[in-house]
Amino acid sequence: MPPCCCSGRRCAAAALALEQERSERLxxxxxxxxxxxxxxxxxxxxxxxxxxxxxxFADLVDFTRRSExxxxxxxxxxxxxxxxxxxxxxxxxxxxxxxxxxDAYMVAGGLPDPLPDHARAVAVMALAxxxxxxxxxxxxxxxxxxxxxxxxxxxxxVAGVIGRQRFIYDLWGDTVNTASRxxxxxxxxxxxxxxxxxxRLRDAYxxxxxxxxxxxxxGEMVTYFLxxxxx
Amino acid sequence: MPPCCCSGRRCAAAALALEQERSERLxxxxxxxxxxxxxxxxxxxxxxxxxxxxxxFADLVDFTRRSExxxxxxxxxxxxxxxxxxxxxxxxxxxxxxxxxxDAYMVAGGLPDPLPDHARAVAVMALAxxxxxxxxxxxxxxxxxxxxxxxxxxxxxVAGVIGRQRFIYDLWGDTVNTASRxxxxxxxxxxxxxxxxxxRLRDAYxxxxxxxxxxxxxGEMVTYFLxxxxx
Numbered sequence: 122m123p124p125c126c127c128s129g130r131r132c133a134a135a136a137l138a139l140e141q142e143r144s145e146r147l148x149x150x151x152x153x154x155x156x157x158x159x160x161x162x163x164x165x166x167x168x169x170x171x172x173x174x175x176x177x178f179a180d181l182v183d184f185t186r187r188s189e190x191x192x193x194x195x196x197x198x199x200x201x202x203x204x205x206x207x208x209x210x211x212x213x214x215x216x217x218x219x220x221x222x223x224d225a226y227m228v229a230g231g232l233p234d235p236l237p238d239h240a241r242a243v244a245v246m247a248l249a250x251x252x253x254x255x256x257x258x259x260x261x262x263x264x265x266x267x268x269x270x271x272x273x274x275x276x277x278x279v280a281g282v283i284g285r286q287r288f289i290y291d292l293w294g295d296t297v298n299t300a301s302r303x304x305x306x307x308x309x310x311x312x313x314x315x316x317x318x319x320x321r322l323r324d325a326y327x328x329x330x331x332x333x334x335x336x337x338x339x340g341e342m343v344t345y346f347l348x349x350x351x352x
Numbered sequence: 353m354p355p356c357c358c359s360g361r362r363c364a365a366a367a368l369a370l371e372q373e374r375s376e377r378l379x380x381x382x383x384x385x386x387x388x389x390x391x392x393x394x395x396x397x398x399x400x401x402x403x404x405x406x407x408x409f410a411d412l413v414d415f416t417r418r419s420e421x422x423x424x425x426x427x428x429x430x431x432x433x434x435x436x437x438x439x440x441x442x443x444x445x446x447x448x449x450x451x452x453x454x455d456a457y458m459v460a461g462g463l464p465d466p467l468p469d470h471a472r473a474v475a476v477m478a479l480a481x482x483x484x485x486x487x488x489x490x491x492x493x494x495x496x497x498x499x500x501x502x503x504x505x506x507x508x509x510v511a512g513v514i515g516r517q518r519f520i521y522d523l524w525g526d527t528v529n530t531a532s533r534x535x536x537x538x539x540x541x542x543x544x545x546x547x548x549x550x551x552r553l554r555d556a557y558x559x560x561x562x563x564x565x566x567x568x569x570x571g572e573m574v575t576y577f578l579x580x581x582x583x
Binding site: 134138143144147148150151152157160161166168170193194196197198200201204205207208211212218220221222277281283284285289290291293294295298 | 369435438443512518521529
């Protein structure tokens with residue numbers, strides 16, 4: 122071992138600084154920076170209202186059933202590859218990844234920092250997600266051959282952190298439930314949005330109107346399929 | 353301001369140590385310690401197989417619909433009170449809280465550290481959750497009047513962390529899907545378990561057999577309602 126390059130005290134301080142940097146980097150991966158700062162101050166509940174954000178749910182249609190013949194470790198590897206790519210798309214659009222739930226992925230635009238044109242940023246991400254899934258392969262190298270269902274809504278949410286353990290930054294409210302319903306009541310391979318989201322995007326994007334559909338817990342809703350950007 | 357008690361250098365080191373302690377405490381709230389340690393070493397994917405664990409899902413039946421007339425901030429406050437109590441129950445039984453998803457709560461026994469008798473510990477928690485919900489009040493002080501549906505399965509899972517952002521320690525596999533189905537195909541106010549979980553518990557707990565039911569994605573299954581401890 123080479124002799125120590127500096128006084129022992131300085132080495133200890135450098136080691137502590139390195140350890141702090143590693144903890145902090147991982148922490149800021151898990152929680153948005155302003156939320157982490159408030160939790161460090163031992164704030165009890167964080168529940169912030171945001172009047173206008175866009176929420177997206179993406180679900181791999183039939184992925185659970187199709188992956189039954191593959192070792193679970195490989196399934197997790199496929200999800201990791203795919204969701205890591207989604208994370209990069211979210212970062213590029215300035216969106217906030219909220220969480221993955223099994224084989225579903227949730228992202229929002231317009232929080233915790235404001236984002237002008239969050240509906241547009243989420244639409245760009247939705248179209249990119251569809252392309253990304255088509256490019257990925259299963260563990261044996263074949264195309265994934267899964268289709269993704271995507272649902273989007275725009276409106277108010279409450280964002281925060283609840284409980285005492287295993288904090289995650291999460292969203293609640295009707296906008297969240299409706300975005301999730303747009304996904305679960307959608308069509309594989311399609312991006313279904315509410316009228317609220319459609320109104321924000323109709324000038325720049327092409328849509329197909331879907332006649333009123335019956336949405337669980339909501340009743341009849343007119344929805345739209347996002348097809349692509351206007352030429 | 354009183355004069356500084358020590359040399360400036362020592363103050364800086366103490367401040368760094370305090371900052372490190374705060375970051376680390378919050379980090380170990382978010383992720384299990386051994387998982388946080390591996391992520392700090394920049395391990396790419398964590399996907400560990402566990403051959404035998406017990407998974408519980410608890411869902412507040414109709415909570416979303418019932419809470420439509422309450423301000424979302426108050427809804428989040430009610431969920432925070434309830435799930436904080438669940439977190440304490442989980443800690444007392446040595447269980448690993450996995451996450452909350454909207455108004456659902458997920459916990460597991462037997463990972464990341466082994467837990468002998470994890471099925472029993474989860475059964476104790478399930479019965480305690482039901483009592484806890486009965487004790488809680490809504491924002492106006494009335495009893496919550498929501499019932500909870502609970503589903504449990506025992507078997508192998510893959511546990512780990514995927515993606516590049518917003519890590520959470522999560523579980524995948526048939527045991528997870530089946531536990532979730534036991535909840536979604538259950539009865540409000542009841543604790544529904546699979547035959548695998550029942551076999552572990554039948555000597556010490558009372559059950560009611562439920563004739564075979566049709567479970568989405570699984571086919572026909574004989575299930576059991578957990579009623580309480582044997583006298």
